[in-house]
Amino acid sequence: MSNKLFKSILKTDNRLDLKQTLFSGQSFTWKKIDLLSAYYVTKINKTIIFLREIEPGIIEALSSSKKINGLPINQFLFNYFSLEIDDIKVFPQRFKNDFPEVWRRVEPYHGVRIMRQDPFEIMVTFMCAQGIGMHLIRRQVSMIAEGYGQKVGLEMPEGEMIFHCFPIPSALASADPDELALCTNNNRIRAANIIAMARSFESGKLALALVGSGECDLETLRETLCAHSGIGLKIADCIALFGFGRFDTFPIDTHVKQYLWEWFGIEAARKSLTEKNYRYLQKEARKILGNEYAGYAGHMLFHCWRKEIKKMKAF
DNA sequence: TTCCAGGGAAAGC
């Protein structure tokens, strides 16, 4: 492993709140680390990458390779943080008139970007996100990476640091259910579901079905994902939003359900999330948030709701 | 002890 780190600079005119974006519950592999100053670090494919905000709109990246997925680091990051999306256009113009109080609350969260992450990683991650607290999701993802991901060392002034890649599909496809369950909150059903999904992915069946899914309609993508045990509508929507850049997807979980009632007065949001009601609530949410960026706006609202109303401090 | 946490699936009507 080379000890050299390559430095690059990412500049953007759009707002990017690095910390809030990384810890808003869409990615669970980023960690905060203090070197000479505070950095956030993760591995993307085989590349270790450190990020630090120098000043608003300027991000410094230190990476163990010059390219990720064939792209120079700053180009990769531009796409990774979906910085081509003009954040001010995420909410429809009429929104700020119709819901001035909500707008006042959510406006400061426009630096929360939706990230384009690896589909397989997102699939595993959100299969771990079923009826469970967010810190436990983070713990599961960390343990899965430590247990099944390739280990890479990096020589730092303070000594060697160890990083773990997120496991490749074959590593999880061949995992022992009882052993993997130690990483999935002792939930064997979840472990078995992840293994089955990884086998489907590895065999190429799922992967092929998902190729070009950027163009396929949302319902087809959902059906493909929901065919797997452990993936229902909500988790499928999260995978579409965070793993396939489908910003028009609008996942509804317990928090979203709460703000749909409290902030927008949608009566049906007080009832349970049956599939019928789930689809109905999505329709109602699109009336308010528009279609194209419904999920993008929804994630800003989601993070805002948890921070401001639920007073959640820990990520 | 009870309730909640980024739900899903089987059972019941």
Next chain:
DNA sequence: GCTTTCCATGGA
């Protein structure tokens, strides 16, 4: 088809 119940586990 739609709704209710059950499942699963850890933490506050």
